[in-house]
Amino acid sequence: MTVAALLDRARSLGLRIATAESCTGGMVSAALTEVPGSSDVFERGFVTYSNAAKQELLGVASATLAAHGAVSEEVAREMAEGALRHSQADLAVSITGIAGPGGSEHKPEGRVCFGLARHDGPTRTLTVEYGARGRALVRQAACQEALTLLAGALDDGQARGGRAP
Structure with a gap:
């Protein structure tokens, strides 16, 4: 699904999207806002690169x-x-990972974790091991995976607009 189609699908369902990005530094937000007219679907993006930002802006414990x-x-x-x-969003995707260079035995370069939350269902998580293919490629692959997760949430027939009271 193209980004434009993803936005059209969210629009047709009455959903607004937010992002919470660490290792991608706003790449998903940039991809979504590259499409003209995205402001009625894209609600906001959080770039929370530091642990302090994750805590202060998103409430990570x-x-x-x-x-x-x-x-x-x-x-x-x-x-x-x-x-x-x-936010005022109905659907949110998050990304946190080690784009490289670096990493450790327990958390290798190329490991990226994703979250997908929505008001009308359980939060899903996923870890992808991209390997040490270089910072730029890991970040791009993570951005694409986040867009794919959003598209899947919109296509699964369970996402519906409107915030819970």
């Missing part, structure tokens, strides 16, 4: 960061859910 680290499905979940709480 310091205990979650301490227990699991920033690159974890637990943090991705809290980022996505925080993006919903701190």
Whole structure:
């Protein structure tokens, strides 16, 4: 699905989208806003590169960061859910990862965790191991995966517009 088609689908369902990005630094937001007229669907984006920003802007718990680290499905979940709480969006995607260079034995370069939250269903998380293919390629692949996750949420027939009371 193209980004324009993704936005059209969200529009037809009456949904607004938010993003919470770390390693992609706003690339998903940029892809969504590249399309003219996206402002009626794209509600806002959070670029929360530091742990402090994740806590202050999205409400990620310091205990979650301490227990699991920033690159974890637990943090991705809290980022996505925080993006919903701190916006007027109905659907939010989050990304946190190690684009490289670097990494460790336990958190290798190329590991990226995603969260997908919406008001009308459970939050889903996913970890993708892109490998050490270089910072630019990992970031681009993560951006594309986030767009794919959004498109899938819109196509699964479960997403419906309107915020819960």
